[in-house]
Amino acid sequence: AQSVAQPEDQVNVAEGNPLTVKCTYSVSGNPYLFWYVQYPNRGLQFLLKYITGDNLVKGSYGFEAEFNKSQTSFHLKKPSALVSDSALYFCASQSYNTDKLIFGTGTRLQVFP
Amino acid sequence: GAVVSQHPSWVICKSGTSVKIECRSLDFQATTMFWYRQFPKQSLMLMATSNEGSKATYEQGVEKDKFLINHASLTLSTLTVTSAHPEDSSFYICSARDLVAEQGLEAFFGQGTRLTVV
Numbered sequence: 001a002q003s004v005a006q007p008e009d010q011v012n013v014a015e016g017n018p019l020t021v022k023c024t025y026s027v028s029g030n031p032y033l034f035w036y037v038q039y040p041n042r043g044l045q046f047l048l049k050y051i052t053g054d055n056l057v058k059g060s061y062g063f064e065a066e067f068n069k070s071q072t073s074f075h076l077k078k079p080s081a082l083v084s085d086s087a088l089y090f091c092a093s094q095s096y097n098t099d100k101l102i103f104g105t106g107t108r109l110q111v112f113p
Numbered sequence: 114g115a116v117v118s119q120h121p122s123w124v125i126c127k128s129g130t131s132v133k134i135e136c137r138s139l140d141f142q143a144t145t146m147f148w149y150r151q152f153p154k155q156s157l158m159l160m161a162t163s164n165e166g167s168k169a170t171y172e173q174g175v176e177k178d179k180f181l182i183n184h185a186s187l188t189l190s191t192l193t194v195t196s197a198h199p200e201d202s203s204f205y206i207c208s209a210r211d212l213v214a215e216q217g218l219e220a221f222f223g224q225g226t227r228l229t230v231v
Contacts, residue, residue, distance in 0.1 A: 036222070043119065043206050043222035044157075090156065099145055099210070101220055105156045 002027050004093050006104035013081045014112050021076040021107045023065075023091030032094040033074040034101065035065055037087045044090060050074060061085070081111045115141045117209045119223025126197055126230055134192045134226045136207030142187035143209035147220070148180075151204040163190045197230040204228075 003026045013019045025031055032051050036044040048059025055067045065076045074091060091104040116139040126132050136146055145164055149157040161182050163169045169182035179201075181193040190209075194201055204227050208220040 034219075041122075041204075041225065041227065043117070043224045044208075044220075046219055046221065049219060099162060100159060101147070101208075102159075103156045 002093060002095050002098075002102050004091050004102050004104035006089075006091055006107045008107050009105075010108045010110060012110045012112065015083050016080050019078050019081040019085070019109065019111070021089050021091075021109060023074045023076065023104055024072050025074060025091075025093045026072065027093050027095050029095060029097065033065075033067060034092040034094070035059065035063070035074075035076050036090045036092060038090065038106075039087050047076070047089075081109075083111045083113055085109060086111045115139075115209075115211070115221045117143075117207065117221045117223045119207050119226055121226060122224060123227040124229070126228070128198055128230055129196055131193055131195045132197055132228060134194075134205055134207070134228075136190045136192070136209065136223050138188045138209045138211075138221070141209075141211045143190070143211060144187065145210050146184060146190040147208045147210075148182060148190075148192050149206045149208070151206060151225075157206060160192075194228065197228070199230045202228055202230045 005024045034049045035047040038044050048057050050057045050067045058064045063078050088106050090106050092101045094101050118137045120135045148160045151157050160175045161169045161171045163182045163184040165184045165187050171177045184190040206225045207223045210220050
């Protein structure tokens with residue numbers, strides 16, 4: 001069965017430091033992978049996606065993610081965190097033969113000044 | 114990116130009444146819309162998949178008679194919570210995708226509706 005795991009409920013990082021939010025997936029075939037961000041009482045905003053091609057994907061607001069097939073991971077990264085990056089981040093996957101997105105449990109990122 | 118508008122943003126209703134939530138794609142045709150429910154500090158739970166002009170496909174455990182979904186046009190899907198009870202209180206989010214378009218793999222989300230049943 002298709003699944004997405006985000007092992008950290010919360011990640012704390014100081015402003016200016018690099019951040020990583022972890023995600024691993026289990027999908028049959030070649031996966032489509034996504035990162036979304038959610039601010040309080042709001043819907044989800046798309047950050048980036050991996051469909052095919054380069055393993056390093058660059059997205060909105062300076063975020064990037066690296067697809068690692070051998071480790072079945074798709075960790076979200078940013079070289080220098082901002083306080084405004086504090087939000088709830090969701091990793092999602094989609095199998096090539098279905099329309100459905102499967103979400104991880106979410107990771108709350110807290111960036112301290 | 115494309116815009117999905119969800120209305121209302123929040124609603125309070127009495128037990129036993131019905132509430133309708135609208136989801137509109139403003140600048141693209143959404144061949145498929147999805148309805149999610151999100152509990153506090155939890156992930157999104159897919160409730161149903163709505164395809165224009167056909168019946169919605171409900172996920173296991175979701176009561177289709179309680180959560181009525183209508184996808185009447187390529188830009189509008191509605192979720193009606195019938196005979197609402199306090200346990201239906203939650204944050205409901207819709208998303209829309211244009212699966213015909215090359216960029217269709219990307220889902221665009223509404224801003225969500227917080228339903229409180231008293």
